[in-house]
Amino acid sequence: MKKFMLFFVPVVILSLLISGCNQKVVQQTQPNTPPNTPPNTPPNTPPNTPPNTPQLNLPMSEPSQQNNNHYTIVQPTVKSSSPISATELNNIKNTKYPDIVAQVGDTKITGVQLTAEVAIKQNDYVNNLRKPQTESFYEKVALGQLIQSALINAEVKKRGITVSDDEAKASLEQTEKLVNSWPDSSPAKIAFMQTVKDAGFNDITEYINSPNTINAVKSTLAIGKLRNLITQSSADRHNSGNVWDNYINGLINQGSYKIFIPVDIKGYLQLEQQVVSGK
Numbered sequence: 687m688k689k690f691m692l693f694f695v696p697v698v699i700l701s702l703l704i705s706g707c708n709q710k711v712v713q714q715t716q717p718n719t720p721p722n723t724p725p726n727t728p729p730n731t732p733p734n735t736p737p738n739t740p741q742l743n744l745p746m747s748e749p750s751q752q753n754n755n756h757y758t759i760v761q762p763t764v765k766s767s768s769p770i771s772a773t774e775l776n777n778i779k780n781t782k783y784p785d786i787v788a789q790v791g792d793t794k795i796t797g798v799q800l801t802a803e804v805a806i807k808q809n810d811y812v813n814n815l816r817k818p819q820t821e822s823f824y825e826k827v828a829l830g831q832l833i834q835s836a837l838i839n840a841e842v843k844k845r846g847i848t849v850s851d852d853e854a855k856a857s858l859e860q861t862e863k864l865v866n867s868w869p870d871s872s873p874a875k876i877a878f879m880q881t882v883k884d885a886g887f888n889d890i891t892e893y894i895n896s897p898n899t900i901n902a903v904k905s906t907l908a909i910g911k912l913r914n915l916i917t918q919s920s921a922d923r924h925n926s927g928n929v930w931d932n933y934i935n936g937l938i939n940q941g942s943y944k945i946f947i948p949v950d951i952k953g954y955l956q957l958e959q960q961v962v963s964g965k
Contacts, residue, residue, distance in 0.1 A: 778802045783947060788829060790836035790943040795829070803828030817961060822949075829945070830938070830954030837937040842908045849911070854903040858894035865890055931955065 783797030807824040811817050868875040879890065887893040894900075916933050917926040938952055945951070 774805075775802055778805065787947050787949075788833055788943060788945045790833060791840050793836045793840070795832045795836065799832055800825070800829055803832055811961075815962065819961065823957070823961070825949050826951060827954045827958050829947075829949050830951035833943050833945075833951055834934060834938060837943065838909055838912065838934070839905070840942075841937070842905075842912050845912065845915070847908045847911045847915070849904040849907040851900060851904070853907060854900045855894075857903055857907060858899065862890050862894055 778798060778801050780797035780801045783800055785797055786794050787797050787800050788795040804821075804824045807828050808818075811819050811824070865875055865878055870876075882890055882893045885893070887896065913926075913930055917929045920929045922929055935955060938954075941952075
């Protein structure tokens with residue numbers, strides 16, 4: 687059986703086709719990384735990705751969502767810069783939170799997912815940014831991203847936005863060509879291929895042909911269509927990052943979700959940007 691959570695790191699390359707939430711934060715967390723550089727790429731690695739592929743901190747990719755009693759369970763997101771091992775993520779245990787910590791429509795967010803997100807956030811701020819924060823900070827931004835992901839996917843569904851298998855396969859084929867164009871000694875290629883193998887695949891061709899991978903990319907590209915729809919309909923469409931951030935903030939502030947633990951996610955995007963920028 688392929689390890690479910692490990693789809694996130696490879697799929698995030700495809701996710702870079704989408705300008706999304708927290709773009710400002712991620713650009714600031716990778717000051718030595720050239721623009722348009724693939725995820726898992728160390729600083730000073732030459733950019734090899736196609737143009738117009740911004741670096742993102744994505745809460746978006748939700749491969750092969752699992753159903754449980756007619757509820758959709760949101761899958762945890764993995765930030766591309768996180769060096770937390772796949773084994774660690776797959777072995778995450780919830781020892782603090784209730785089984786369900788939040789709900790967006792029929793989508794439930796579990797304590798295990800929040801535990802994983804908190805661990806990823808803590809790792810980012812302690813080991814990557816060298817800016818350790820309080821546990822309440824990690825909980826706020828982690829739960830905020832999980833709820834944000836569910837809200838975005840609910841909007842995609844409500845608007846009837848779809849992506850065909852052919853669209854997803856075409857994007858995956860581009861990813862395969864991109865990865866194959868990197869030298870075998872490239873740290874990015876080594877990291878990518880190791881993640882693919884850790885997920886239980888023999889090679890990238892097997893990975894991109896996996897139904898779970900195709901479903902993940904369909905979800906990611908659908909969010910890209912939503913983003914384009916939102917930004918193109920805005921009078922400020924030339925400032926797409928702000929338009930998208932404002933749209934996300936609107937979803938969060940409307941409060942079309944339930945939280946079952948004492949964590950307030952409102953303003954989490956701004957809080958994280960302030961901490962990263964040192965303001």
